[in-house]
Amino acid sequence: MDKYRILFIVNPISGFGLGWEIPYRIRHIAAYKHIEYNIRFTEYAGHAKEIVEQAKSQNYTHIVAAGGDGTVNEIGTALMGTGIAFGVISLGSGNGFARHLGFSQMMTKALKQILKSETTNIDVVEINGLYSLNVSGFGFDAEVAHFFSTMKIRGIFSYIYSIVRMWFRYPGKRYRFHVNGKTWEEECFVLSVANSSQYGNNASIAPKASLRDGLVDICILKRPKYYQIPRFLYCFMNSKIARLPYFSEIQCTEAFIEGDLAKAHIDGDPYTLVPPVTVKVHPGVLKVIAPKLSHKKDGGKV
Numbered sequence: 001m002d003k004y005r006i007l008f009i010v011n012p013i014s015g016f017g018l019g020w021e022i023p024y025r026i027r028h029i030a031a032y033k034h035i036e037y038n039i040r041f042t043e044y045a046g047h048a049k050e051i052v053e054q055a056k057s058q059n060y061t062h063i064v065a066a067g068g069d070g071t072v073n074e075i076g077t078a079l080m081g082t083g084i085a086f087g088v089i090s091l092g093s094g095n096g097f098a099r100h101l102g103f104s105q106m107m108t109k110a111l112k113q114i115l116k117s118e119t120t121n122i123d124v125v126e127i128n129g130l131y132s133l134n135v136s137g138f139g140f141d142a143e144v145a146h147f148f149s150t151m152k153i154r155g156i157f158s159y160i161y162s163i164v165r166m167w168f169r170y171p172g173k174r175y176r177f178h179v180n181g182k183t184w185e186e187e188c189f190v191l192s193v194a195n196s197s198q199y200g201n202n203a204s205i206a207p208k209a210s211l212r213d214g215l216v217d218i219c220i221l222k223r224p225k226y227y228q229i230p231r232f233l234y235c236f237m238n239s240k241i242a243r244l245p246y247f248s249e250i251q252c253t254e255a256f257i258e259g260d261l262a263k264a265h266i267d268g269d270p271y272t273l274v275p276p277v278t279v280k281v282h283p284g285v286l287k288v289i290a291p292k293l294s295h296k297k298d299g300g301k302v
């Protein structure tokens with residue numbers, strides 16, 4: 001236990017602002033009395049990355065992101081290639097990456113998992129020079145991310161409002177794909193570039209995805225017809241989306257995509273890219289804590 005030296009980087013505005021509780025929770029977990037740790041709160045967007053850059057020379061064994069997928073992306077991508085183990089305390093509204101790795105959504109339990117769980121090396125996906133740990137993409141979900149970012153109030157209700165609004169307004173787009181030696185054109189409603197399996201809240205867009213397979217999953221969903229929506233929602237929320245005939249998932253190490261791809265999201269945060277888009281996997285470049293490997297939940301597949 002005494003070999004641990006942990007830095008917690010907390011985004012105090014994530015989710016419901018529960019990050020302020022972290023110092024109190026840590027003090028009350030007996031195991032933390034035997035380890036060295038520091039806590040830093042972020043003060044602005046991009047600050048987490050700066051904190052990681054300073055921390056790299058301070059002999060931390062673990063750096064833990066306490067926040068949502070945006071904070072996870074900032075910290076995780078800054079840790080690539082360092083060998084410092086990366087953990088997550090979920091404070092966001094979806095927490096897709098943490099859920100994929102098997103982190104509890106309960107703060108105290110996640111803290112205990114950080115001390116007890118195995119570590120492993122995972123892949124990171126590069127999209128036109130930006131790095132993605134979880135699920136990124138174009139089309140409908142990019143439109144949602146861009147609209148959501150303009151809303152004054154964040155949180156799950158604003159997110160649901162953005163989804164419903166865009167569902168009725170966004171018709172889909174046609175893209176040209178160059179993947180695994182094949183070229184084709186296809187009409188897409190959702191075009192996801194997935195390293196892990198889910199957006200968050202167990203909404204799984206890439207059921208085959210593994211963070212350790214050296215592959216990225218290109219997931220294409222055509223727009224479901226209105227009468228198909230109930231079955232679509234059931235399959236989407238139960239990792240059964242592969243059963244739908246208007247869904248496809250292609251695994252590859254690299255992809256090249258052409259079309260109107262300017263509006264994108266990287267792990268849920270909106271970005272504007274300059275098309276065409278090149279997707280590339282960097283295998284095993286990030287060391288993470290993976291509770292699923294220890295408790296073998298869902299077969300322990302990470």
Ligand SMILES: Nc1ncnc2c1ncn2[C@@H]1O[C@H](COP(=O)(O)OP(=O)(O)OP(=O)(O)O)[C@@H](O)[C@H]1O
Pocket residue numbers: 011012013014015042043044045046047067068069070071072074091092093094095154155268269
């Ligand atoms: N103190 C701060 N003030 C304003 N923005 C911040 C601060 N600290 C971090 N950020 C930015 O807040 C953004 C959103 O953070 P994060 O994704 O962790 O929370 P969330 O949006 O509530 O979660 P989710 O994405 O799951 O809904 C991040 O892109 C991060 O850069």
